[in-house]
Amino acid sequence: MNLQAVDLNLLLAMEALLEERNVSRAARRLGLSQPAMSNALARLRGLLNDPLFVRAPGGVAPTPRAERMAPGVRAGLEQFRRALDGVREFDPSSSSRxxxxxxxxxxxxxxxxxxxxxxxxxxxxxxxxxxxxxxxxxxxxxxxxxxxxxxxxxxxxxxxxADESTRLETVAEEEHVVVMRRGHPLSRRTLTIEDYAAAPHAAVIYRPEPWGLIDQELAARGLRRNLRLASPHFLTVLHTA
DNA sequence: AATGATTAGGGCAGGTTTTA
DNA sequence: TAAAACCTGCCCTAATCATT
Missing domain, CATH: 3.40.190.10 (Periplasmic binding protein-like II)
Structure with missing residues (x-):
């Protein structure tokens, strides 16, 4: 693509739209009127021959093309900003990020x-x-x-x-543990996996369906746990022990 | 009905062309 | 080379349309 034919401010519009997912908010963010942002979006659409953002509850949602472009747009603008800022290293003491x-x-x-x-x-x-x-x-x-x-x-x-743009780092290692109240009958002996599966218990599960990684592991051993409460909150589950 | 996106028309700034 | 005229494109307000 010929960059001379591209208004690079459109990349700022794209970035704002990716962040805000709402044309009006993206416009306010850049100090533009809402129609000006709508027009910028229309120019981006024409330039890239893709809707880029389609209407969704509360604003707009990016198309797969826009999602694929997002990392490059962000990285490019970040490079511009760093270049214009004189390649400043991140300074925690002055950052307001x-x-x-x-x-x-x-x-x-x-x-x-x-x-x-x-x-x-x-x-x-x-x-x-x-x-x-x-x-x-x-x-x-x-x-x-x-x-x-x-x-x-x-x-x-x-x-x-994960794709190459994702950087992974091990920050800590933990073990899964079973928590039970003091004096629980099972606390007086070594807990077997059968004991665990049979005991009425609560577990942290985020998905709508109460079926997670542990259930898969138990199923592989021919077991099914006696789950009474599925909650997305660790503290709630601890509180019920 | 409310919220949000798009369109229409006009103004303005900056770029290009023309002319002296 | 510089000034004037012209052109182009972007942004604005207001109105309208579309979606939730």
Whole structure:
């Protein structure tokens, strides 16, 4: 494509639309009127021969083409900004950036106090926005790719198959544990997997259907657990023990 | 009905062409 | 080379249309 034929401000419009998923909000973000943003979108559509964004509840949703373009647009604009800013390294002490972290309430409960202290100490202008993972063991690749989340923290068994734009790092290792109240009959002996499956219990499950990774593992052993409560909240499950 | 996207028409800034 | 005239494209407001 001939870049001379492209108004590079359209990339800013694209970025704002990817972030806001709403033409009016994207316009406000760039200090434009809503029709001006609509017009920019129309020019992008003509340029790329794709609708890019289609109407959806609450605004617009990106087409697969727009989603594929998103990482490149973000990276390109980031390079422009860095070039124009004189290639400044990230400086926590002067940054006013908002970091969006997708994680479980369990990880949030464990990490948030430490994170908050570190931010207060080293990056007083930085804000942290925690958001819940949509699924417990599934890497939110789309959210990361679209910039809806900067990082995701959790146990992601299939993360190794993530695309190249996703950077993976082991930050901690944990074991699954069974929690029960003091004095529970099962606490007096070594818990077998059969005991576990047979005992009425609560579990953390994010999906609408109460069927997760552990159920798959049990099924492989010919077992089915006696699940009485499925909740997306670790703290709720702990509270019911 | 409310919210949000698109269209129409006019103004303005910046670029191009013409002319002295 | 610089100034004037002209052209093009973007943005604005207002009105209308579409979707939820």
């Amino acid at each position: 908002t970091f969006r972290i997708a994680l479980s309430d369990h990880a949030e409960w464990l990490l948030a106090p430490h994170l908050l202290r570190a931010v207060e100490r080293e990056a007083p202008g930085v804000r942290v926005q925690c958001k819940r993972l949509d699924a417990l063991f599934v890497l939110p690749e789309a959210e990361l790719r679209m910039g809806a989340a900067d990082i995701a923290i959790g146990f992601f068994p299939d993360a190794r198959t």
